[in-house]
Amino acid sequence: MSTLLQQPKLKLVKVSVSYSKMGKVKSISEVVKFVAKAKNDGRKVSLITGCFDIIHIGHIKLFRFAKRHSDIVVVGLENDKNISLSKGNNRPIHKFKDRAEVLAELSSIDYVFEIKDIVNFGSPNANKTYLSLYKKIQPDFLITNPAADRFWRNKQKNAMEIGAKLLLDRRERLSASTKIIERLEKEF
Numbered sequence: 001m002s003t004l005l006q007q008p009k010l011k012l013v014k015v016s017v018s019y020s021k022m023g024k025v026k027s028i029s030e031v032v033k034f035v036a037k038a039k040n041d042g043r044k045v046s047l048i049t050g051c052f053d054i055i056h057i058g059h060i061k062l063f064r065f066a067k068r069h070s071d072i073v074v075v076g077l078e079n080d081k082n083i084s085l086s087k088g089n090n091r092p093i094h095k096f097k098d099r100a101e102v103l104a105e106l107s108s109i110d111y112v113f114e115i116k117d118i119v120n121f122g123s124p125n126a127n128k129t130y131l132s133l134y135k136k137i138q139p140d141f142l143i144t145n146p147a148a149d150r151f152w153r154n155k156q157k158n159a160m161e162i163g164a165k166l167l168l169d170r171r172e173r174l175s176a177s178t179k180i181i182e183r184l185e186k187e188f
Contacts (some may be wrong), residue, residue, distance in 0.1 A: 046070035047139035
């Protein structure tokens with residue numbers, strides 16, 4: 001008599017798998033909590049704000065620079081209306097959700113949140129808005145590249161006001177989303 005091993009019957013289960021890193025996209029209140037816990041655990045936190053409409057090598061190098069200087073990198077991502085007000089009606093090229101998802105895929109970024117207040121970047125209200133964000137988040141570092149950020153001096157003053165340090169990535173400006181768009185418009 002031969003013994004047959006009975007194979008258990010397998011039940012097929014349909015599983016939906018999401019490869020998105022949208023779990024990194026948080027509300028400002030969630031970011032504030034995560035940052036407070038990280039800082040309480042002795043970790044250093046950096047904050048970068050911007051449009052990041054068309055990701056290019058300059059952005060990637062800025063994010064890497066931030067990660068080399070901190071444990072947690074938080075990106076405050078401009079809302080679509082701010083970009084239109086500040087850069088023109090043809091911007092952004094990519095809507096907030098798409099820009100956030102692209103940033104969330106980058107290993108150098110830990111959290112992304114939307115800057116919800118509506119401001120024109122050059123307006124007096126803009127600096128108040130950003131200072132308010134910095135006060136809420138309380139990062140150890142504000143990160144920017146002065147060659148790409150005409151408001152870096154405001155960030156320097158704001159960093160001092162909240163007890164943070166402004167870290168400047170002084171690399172040559174390698175690219176700009178606006179220049180890429182202009183080039184594409186000429187060629188097509």
